[in-house]
Amino acid sequence: MKYISILLFSIFLSNYSQAQQQTFQVWAETGLQGKFNKKTEYTMDWTNRFGNQTLQTSFVQASVKYKLTKWLRPSVDYRWISNREDNGNFLSNHRLNLNLQINHDIKRWILVLRLRYQYSFKQLLSANYDPEFDLSYRIKPMLAYDLKNSFLTPKISIEYFYNPYNGELGNRFTKVRYYAGLEMNLKGPHTLEAGYILDQRINLPQPLTKHILSLNYTFSIEKKKSAKKTGKKKN
Numbered sequence: 001m002k003y004i005s006i007l008l009f010s011i012f013l014s015n016y017s018q019a020q021q022q023t024f025q026v027w028a029e030t031g032l033q034g035k036f037n038k039k040t041e042y043t044m045d046w047t048n049r050f051g052n053q054t055l056q057t058s059f060v061q062a063s064v065k066y067k068l069t070k071w072l073r074p075s076v077d078y079r080w081i082s083n084r085e086d087n088g089n090f091l092s093n094h095r096l097n098l099n100l101q102i103n104h105d106i107k108r109w110i111l112v113l114r115l116r117y118q119y120s121f122k123q124l125l126s127a128n129y130d131p132e133f134d135l136s137y138r139i140k141p142m143l144a145y146d147l148k149n150s151f152l153t154p155k156i157s158i159e160y161f162y163n164p165y166n167g168e169l170g171n172r173f174t175k176v177r178y179y180a181g182l183e184m185n186l187k188g189p190h191t192l193e194a195g196y197i198l199d200q201r202i203n204l205p206q207p208l209t210k211h212i213l214s215l216n217y218t219f220s221i222e223k224k225k226s227a228k229k230t231g232k233k234k235n
Contacts, residue, residue: 025051034221131161131174189220
């Protein structure tokens, strides 16, 4: 973990010195997750992103993930987004994510690779392309370590955004996002995660770096036993 910390700190200094604009945000996510059956799970999330002492973006997301094999899990997300424009007005947008997640464990190390096709339903204006809200291909490798006899799981990841459009700002990587955080598996159905995100827009006009405090809470819904076996009414 010492070498990972040094690497992340070096990346931070490099990106901080190169960025032309800097901003700080807080991203807060609240969600619940459960299972339809042994192989299919669902999640519902509500996320709010704050910056400049005001709400910048709010969205709700519904996801379904299927365990195709032990290491391969395709999923689909639908997201309704409300985003603040430069004039202060909020504009709504719909987005669809098609994901393919590859998992592999090596002793206590957890390796994850997520591939995402991100489709936006709004009309694209090339001069205002935003990798967060417009059509994009995304690749995200993640590394976690299962600490022995601990409720903490440290994580690091890096994600690249690619604009596939043919045009002035197309066919290029447009954003890179670094993450380091801790997942806390609490007693019962509660999970907390806190981390730092370095989000940098690249190869676009007016490069921007965001320093983000990320806070996530998830409630897990356990599937109840049948009323016949327990003698209790199902919720």
